[in-house]
Structure formats: C-alpha cells, structure tokens
Amino acid sequence: MFSIEQLQAFVATVEAGSFSAAARGLSKAQSVISQHIINLEIDCNATLFERTGRYPQLTEAGKQLLPQAKAVLNQHQRLTNSALALNEKTPTEITIALDEGIPFKTIASIISKLQSKYPYVSLEFLSASSHDIIDMLNSEKLITGIIFSELNIPSYLDYECIGTVKFDLYVAKSHPLAGIRCENMDGLRLHRQLLLRSRNTQTSSFQLKISPEIWYADNYFVLLELAIQGNGWCLLPNHVALDAVQSGELVKLPLEFEEMGWLANVDVLQHQRHSNQKVFKALRSVLRGLL
Amino acid sequence: MFSIEQLQAFVATVEAGSFSAAARGLSKAQSVISQHIINLEIDCNATLFERTGRYPQLTEAGKQLLPQAKAVLNQHQRLTNSALALNEKTPTEITIALDEGIPFKTIASIISKLQSKYPYVSLEFLSASSHDIIDMLNSEKLITGIIFSELNIPSYLDYECIGTVKFDLYVAKSHPLAGIRCENMDGLRLHRQLLLRSRNTQTSSFQLKISPEIWYADNYFVLLELAIQGNGWCLLPNHVALDAVQSGELVKLPLEFEEMGWLANVDVLQHQRHSNQKVFKALRSVLRGLL
DNA sequence: TAAACATATCGCTTTTCCCGATACTAAGTA
DNA sequence: TACTTAGTATCGGGAAAAGCGATATGTTTA
The missing domain is CATH 3.40.190.10 (Periplasmic binding protein-like II)
Structure with missing residues (x-):
C-alpha cells in the first residue's frame, strides 16, 4: 500500500534533485527518504531512480509513475483544504x-x-x-x-471560465495607420506600439511585442489615452475603446491580413x-x- | 495528515452503513475503524457521523468531505494500477x-x-x-x-469518445407505416416494435420501449431481418440498414414530428x-x- | 588527493497500528 | 419487561513501523 509519505518523498526527490535535498525540504532525516524510496521500489517491483551518479536520475518506470503520484498528492491537498474549510463560517x-x-x-x-x-x-x-x-x-x-x-x-486554485472579452487593434483617427490597409505585420512594425506592462514587469502572455519601438503603460486607460493622442497603435479590450470609437477619436485598425484581434477567456x-x-x-x- | 487507511475506513463506513460492517468489509477489527474515524474527526475538527441511533449517519461536514475522500482513493487506485502496469510487457x-x-x-x-x-x-x-x-x-x-x-x-476503466454512429427508425417498404406520415409517437405505438435485448436481459439506455407490443432479438442483424420481413418497426444503426435500404426492402420511417434517430457516442x-x-x-x- | 556532497545500512528509541476484551447503547422481539 | 442482536467507545498490551543519528561507502569537483 502506497502511503502519502512515500509519495511525498518520491515527488520531493524528483523536484529537489536528490534524496538529501528532499529530506531537507521535508524536514526529515536523509535515511527516511532513502527508506521511503526503497519501499516504494519494492512495492512497485521496479527501480525508480538510477543511482550511478551523484544525483539520482528518474528511470523510465519512475517517469511513468510520477504524474500519478503527483495526482494523488494534489487530490490529497484538495481534501486537506476542504477539511480546513469545514471550520469556516460564511464571511461577512x-x-x-x-x-x-x-x-x-x-x-x-x-x-x-x-x-x-x-x-x-x-x-x-x-x-x-x-x-x-x-x-x-x-x-x-x-x-x-x-x-x-x-x-x-x-x-x-480552482478556476472556471465565465466568458470572453474581445480585443482589437486600435489607433487614433489622425494616425497614419488609420488611412492605409496593412497587408502584413511589417506595416505595424513601422509604428510605435503601446503595450500593457504591470508593476511587477511581467507582461502577460497575450501582450506580445511586435514593433521595435514600444511605450508601456500599466493600465488600459492610460494606453487608451496615449492611443487617442496619436502616440501609436495598441491592442485594447473593445469595451475600453468603445467611447473613443463612437466619438470618432479612435478607429479599429484596417487590416488586410489575418484578424489580429481575438477573444480572451x-x-x-x-x-x-x-x-x-x-x-x-x-x-x-x-x-x-x-x- | 490524512492517511489512506483513514479515508478507506471513512468511505467504507458510508458505503457499508456502519463501522462494524466497514470493518468486516476491510477485514479489520471494529475498533480500528472506530479509531480511524475518530482520528479523522480530530484532524478535521468536525464530527463526520451522527451517532445517536444504531447506525451512524453522515453529518453535513461528512457529506462535504466524502467526495474529496473518494477522489483521493480513486487516484490512489489509479496509481496502484499504474504501478502494476510497470511490470507488464507488451502483449503478443x-x-x-x-x-x-x-x-x-x-x-x-x-x-x-x-x-x-x-x-x-x-x-x-x-x-x-x-x-x-x-x-x-x-x-x-x-x-x-x-x-x-x-x-x-x-x-x-478509462474511456474516451472516438466518434458517433447514427441511428434511425426503419420499417419494411411493404409495412403499413411506410406509407403514412406519423404525426406523433402514438402512430408508432399502433405497430409492433423490434428491440434489442442482450443475453443478460438488461436493455441499454437508448433501447427504449415505445410500443406495447415488442419482439426482442439479441443482435442487430436478426432485428434487421425481422424488419425486412415486415414484422415491425425498429431502431437500427444506419450502416446495418444501408444494404437493405439501397435494395429497396427497407425504408427510413417518414416522420412528421421530431427527428427520432440520433447520434450514439x-x-x-x-x-x-x-x-x-x-x-x-x-x-x-x-x-x-x-x- | 582532499573536500563536499551523495546514498545505504544498522541499531536504537519512539510512535503508531492493530487486535481482543469489555462496558455500554440502541433497536427489535417474545 | 426482559432478552437478543447489532452497534460504538475505550483500554491494555504486543507487534510493526517510522524516524533518527552514526557510520561506511561512493561520486564529483577543485
């Protein structure tokens, strides 16, 4: 019978790189981890780590077992969280x-x-x-x-999708790009791009740098203002751009090639x-x- | 830390109806199950069973925890299966x-x-x-x-959907139903239905009895033959009926009302x-x- | 070759696990 | 009402295991 402790030792070893490191991470003696892994191997009737070098290497069998072990631990964590939640009252x-x-x-x-x-x-x-x-x-x-x-x-974290928001490329009506139809991406590269970057400097996966010249802002309304003032082109959620489009200050970029806007989940x-x-x-x- | 044994005791108790029955099912002493549940309750800081009557009743907290506990055990079972699979060779x-x-x-x-x-x-x-x-x-x-x-x-068992098979209602060309357009289900009830029933007598969920008079067969080709001979109407996979339809022996039932055939996954x-x-x-x- | 870092194994202690016995409670039955 | 049956909690003791530290040994790297 595989115990939770064994599985933790196994996964921790893979993640830490060695039995000793796993032991430190789990606050156990190194011999404990060693024994857990050995017992796991006996139960599986298979070698999980290659121990020739200094650091143990996952064998083929180990690789096959790893995702299953992680899944059990994930589920176990979920159970623990549910148990903690039993003692909570409805928040005010x-x-x-x-x-x-x-x-x-x-x-x-x-x-x-x-x-x-x-x-x-x-x-x-x-x-x-x-x-x-x-x-x-x-x-x-x-x-x-x-x-x-x-x-x-x-x-x-649990998550579920609740809908989508449409993004499109926008530019000021007075901007040169508003008058021409770009036939490919290079047309955009000739002009400054306005891009979102949040405080911790990580740009999100769908905030792609396309133009070599970029100005950053940390929220969409600053981007919007910059775009209205003709400082460059910009990917914006439609609802952010709506007012400026209706008042005629901003236009959706006329594009020949593929539809650049998309639905963000x-x-x-x-x-x-x-x-x-x-x-x-x-x-x-x-x-x-x-x- | 919730152990697998505790969770097994918990789930077994719910399924068996009492600690004693769970103990018998798991081949353990009754006191072991009792202790496991008590420890589980201490870990959760919540009562999982109401013990006033003769049989323990799940509390609200117990009901919330049960699906999570089952999920952990399922995942654990999957791990065990994977471990067993490590020792198997490619079959011949x-x-x-x-x-x-x-x-x-x-x-x-x-x-x-x-x-x-x-x-x-x-x-x-x-x-x-x-x-x-x-x-x-x-x-x-x-x-x-x-x-x-x-x-x-x-x-x-693992499963995945690999496609669909279309089913439709068929009847012999010479059958009275072939000439009229049924306006509702009652039209079908006036004639004998041919239905699949496998040897163990359980009819599948989409083999519905509609007509009061039914003849059974245990495979689709016998059904097909019965239908061709004009013995009644019948739900058949299209590929089974195809030849008979092309040769003119069988026709798809002309229906006014909703499409009766459907795609089976x-x-x-x-x-x-x-x-x-x-x-x-x-x-x-x-x-x-x-x- | 030495230093640094690994792993496996061996006693040893502590802890846990499990069983059986027992006392007690609830429900059904003569 | 008393008896039977089925259930739960608790206790003590023995067996099993889990964990630790010490130690022998192997592998890299400087």
Missing part, C-alpha cells in the same frame, strides 16, 4: 479582484443578485494585474479573482480552501452571467 | 471487443496501421453486448472494448492498469480515426 465581507481590462460596468448587477441571497455579506472590488491577483489568492488576502486565462494557474479563480462554500458557489454562478 | 495478442451495432467494416484499417508499429502483435476481434464487455474488462479477460456510451462506467474503454502502455495508446490513437 467578500473581496473580488478584477484584472484591469475586464469590464466592470455590469458588475453592479452582481451585487443585487448576490445580496438577495446573502444580505449580510458586503462586497469590495479592487483592480490589479493577473499576477498580483494570483499572489493575493495564494496568500489568502483575497478569495475571488477574475483574470484573463493564464496558462499557469497553481494547482491549489476570462476566468474566475478561487482558493480550493474556499471554493466549496455555498456563498462562493453562488458568487460563481452569478458571475457566469456577467459577460 | 490484443483482443478487441465490439458492441454489436458498431460498424466493423472499417476495422480492417486498424490492422495495417497498428501492425506497422507493432508487427509482432496479433489482433483478435469479438462481438458482445456493452454489459458483457464491461464485465470482461473488469475481470481482465479483455483489455480494449468499444461500446456505445453508457452512463455508468466503473471508475477503474462510441467510446473505447480500457482498464486503467493497461491504458498507459504504449501499444494501447497507439491503438486508441488509431481507433480515433475509425468512425
């Missing part, structure tokens, strides 16, 4: 963080729907970058976050430890109708 | 069981594609009902099965213990192009 205040660029005009509708069910819960909204939101969820300063889909969401994230609570299920359910 | 013979009603004409194409990669593997095909196939997979007399999607596939099933082996992955990959 819920903080919802939104990635900049997600339309919040319609969010007022959440309040009424959720308040009818949970009249004593107060809501607080704040705006932050995806990375900051994930950090806050991680440290449990925050329980619900709404961000554009990121590839790497930590396994202790919007996810709602919650820490596993809380995502099963009724009030948060209700919140997610309400959010699903948001976009 | 693969038996593939097909639900009756799945077109096997195109299956010849599998042979060539798989043989080019695994020239020493021989293939054997056999035909059986979905239930028999699941039984055989269960007892590991068989490793790969192809059936119409069933709602209840045991958790130790076809799944390939494999036992977890084997589904990670290369040759079976290759087999599934080939099967995906089948329908």
Whole structure:
C-alpha cells in the first residue's frame, strides 16, 4: 500500500534533485527518504531512480509513475483544504479582484443578485494585474479573482471560465495607420506600439511585442489615452475603446491580413480552501452571467 | 495528515452503513475503524457521523468531505494500477471487443496501421453486448472494448469518445407505416416494435420501449431481418440498414414530428492498469480515426 | 588527493497500528 | 419487561513501523 509519505518523498526527490535535498525540504532525516524510496521500489517491483551518479536520475518506470503520484498528492491537498474549510463560517465581507481590462460596468448587477441571497455579506472590488491577483489568492488576502486565462494557474486554485472579452487593434483617427490597409505585420512594425506592462514587469502572455519601438503603460486607460493622442497603435479590450470609437477619436485598425484581434477567456479563480462554500458557489454562478 | 487507511475506513463506513460492517468489509477489527474515524474527526475538527441511533449517519461536514475522500482513493487506485502496469510487457495478442451495432467494416484499417508499429502483435476481434464487455474488462479477460456510451462506467476503466454512429427508425417498404406520415409517437405505438435485448436481459439506455407490443432479438442483424420481413418497426444503426435500404426492402420511417434517430457516442474503454502502455495508446490513437 | 556532497545500512528509541476484551447503547422481539 | 442482536467507545498490551543519528561507502569537483 502506497502511503502519502512515500509519495511525498518520491515527488520531493524528483523536484529537489536528490534524496538529501528532499529530506531537507521535508524536514526529515536523509535515511527516511532513502527508506521511503526503497519501499516504494519494492512495492512497485521496479527501480525508480538510477543511482550511478551523484544525483539520482528518474528511470523510465519512475517517469511513468510520477504524474500519478503527483495526482494523488494534489487530490490529497484538495481534501486537506476542504477539511480546513469545514471550520469556516460564511464571511461577512467578500473581496473580488478584477484584472484591469475586464469590464466592470455590469458588475453592479452582481451585487443585487448576490445580496438577495446573502444580505449580510458586503462586497469590495479592487483592480490589479493577473499576477498580483494570483499572489493575493495564494496568500489568502483575497478569495475571488477574475483574470484573463493564464496558462499557469497553481494547482491549489480552482478556476472556471465565465466568458470572453474581445480585443482589437486600435489607433487614433489622425494616425497614419488609420488611412492605409496593412497587408502584413511589417506595416505595424513601422509604428510605435503601446503595450500593457504591470508593476511587477511581467507582461502577460497575450501582450506580445511586435514593433521595435514600444511605450508601456500599466493600465488600459492610460494606453487608451496615449492611443487617442496619436502616440501609436495598441491592442485594447473593445469595451475600453468603445467611447473613443463612437466619438470618432479612435478607429479599429484596417487590416488586410489575418484578424489580429481575438477573444480572451476570462476566468474566475478561487482558493480550493474556499471554493466549496455555498456563498462562493453562488458568487460563481452569478458571475457566469456577467459577460 | 490524512492517511489512506483513514479515508478507506471513512468511505467504507458510508458505503457499508456502519463501522462494524466497514470493518468486516476491510477485514479489520471494529475498533480500528472506530479509531480511524475518530482520528479523522480530530484532524478535521468536525464530527463526520451522527451517532445517536444504531447506525451512524453522515453529518453535513461528512457529506462535504466524502467526495474529496473518494477522489483521493480513486487516484490512489489509479496509481496502484499504474504501478502494476510497470511490470507488464507488451502483449503478443490484443483482443478487441465490439458492441454489436458498431460498424466493423472499417476495422480492417486498424490492422495495417497498428501492425506497422507493432508487427509482432496479433489482433483478435469479438462481438458482445456493452454489459458483457464491461464485465470482461473488469475481470481482465479483455483489455480494449468499444461500446456505445453508457452512463455508468466503473471508475477503474478509462474511456474516451472516438466518434458517433447514427441511428434511425426503419420499417419494411411493404409495412403499413411506410406509407403514412406519423404525426406523433402514438402512430408508432399502433405497430409492433423490434428491440434489442442482450443475453443478460438488461436493455441499454437508448433501447427504449415505445410500443406495447415488442419482439426482442439479441443482435442487430436478426432485428434487421425481422424488419425486412415486415414484422415491425425498429431502431437500427444506419450502416446495418444501408444494404437493405439501397435494395429497396427497407425504408427510413417518414416522420412528421421530431427527428427520432440520433447520434450514439462510441467510446473505447480500457482498464486503467493497461491504458498507459504504449501499444494501447497507439491503438486508441488509431481507433480515433475509425468512425 | 582532499573536500563536499551523495546514498545505504544498522541499531536504537519512539510512535503508531492493530487486535481482543469489555462496558455500554440502541433497536427489535417474545 | 426482559432478552437478543447489532452497534460504538475505550483500554491494555504486543507487534510493526517510522524516524533518527552514526557510520561506511561512493561520486564529483577543485
């Protein structure tokens, strides 16, 4: 019977690179890890690590077993989180963080729907970058976050897609690009690009650098203003650009080649430890109708 | 730290109805189960069972924890299966069981594609009902099965959908129903229905009894023959009926109301213990192009 | 060759695990 | 009501294991 401790020793060894390092990481004696791995190998009737060199190397069998072991540990972590959640009461205040660029005009509708069910819960909204939101969820300063889909969401966060936001390329009406039809990407490279970069300097996966000359801003409304003033072209969520387009200050870039705009998926994230609570299920359910 | 033994005791208790019954099921002393549950409750800081009556009743907290505990055990079982699979060699013979009603004409194409990669593997095909196939997979007399999607596939079987088969209602050209357009289901009830029933008498979820008068057969080709001879109307996979339709013996029922035929999903099933082996992955990959 | 870092093994102690016995409780039955 | 049956909690003791530190030994690197 594989025990959780054995599996932890196994996965920790793979991640730390050696039995000793795994032991340090798990605050155990090195001999304990060694024994766990040996027992695991006996149970599997297979060698999991090649021990010729200084550092143990995963064998083929080890590679096959690793994802299964991780899956058990993930599920075990989820169980632990659920158990912790059993002792929590419905919170009196819920903080919802939104990635900049997600339309919040319609969010007022959440309040009424959720308040009818949970009249004593107060809501607080704040705006932050995806990375900051994930950090806050991680440290449990925050329980619900709404961000554009990121590839790497930590396994202790639950998420579900609640809709999409359309992005397009925009430029000021007075800008040279507004008059011509670009036949390929090179047309864009000749002009300055306006790009989002959040405080922690990591640009998001869909904020691609295309032009060699780039100006950065840390939120979409500054980008919008820069674009309106003719400082360059820019990828913006449609709802951010809407007013300026209607007033004629901004135009969608006329493009010959492939459609450059796209639909960004919007996810709602919650820490596993809380995502099963009724009030948060209700919140997610309400959010699903948001976009 | 929740141990696997604790979780097994917990789930077994829920399933067996009492600590004692769980102990018998797990071949342990009753006091062991009792202790496991008590420790679990201490770890959770919550009562999992109400012990007022003779039999323990799950509390709200217990209900919340149960699915998580089951998930951990499922994942643990999967790990065990993977570990067992490490000691297995590529088989020399693969038996593939097909639900009756799945077109096997195109299956010849599998042979060539798989043989080019695994020239020493021989293939054997056999035909059986979905239930028999699941039984055989269960007892590991068989490793790969192809059936119409069933709602209840045991958790130790892996499955993936490889396509669909279209079913329609057919009747002999000479049959009274062939001449009229039924406006509703009642038109069908006036005539005998021909229905599939496999040997173990369980009818599949999409073999619905509609008419009060039914004749049964245990495979689609007997049904086809009965239908051609004008004995009633019948739901058949299109590929089974094709020849008879082309020769003019059989016609698709002319229906006024909703389209009665539908697409049945076809799944390939494999036992977890084997589904990670290369040759079976290759087999599934080939099967995906089948329908 | 020495220093630094690894792993396996061996006693040894501490802890856990499991069983059986026992006392007690709940529900059904004569 | 008393008896039977089925259940749970707790206790003590023996067996098993888990964990630790010490030690012998192997591998890299400087």
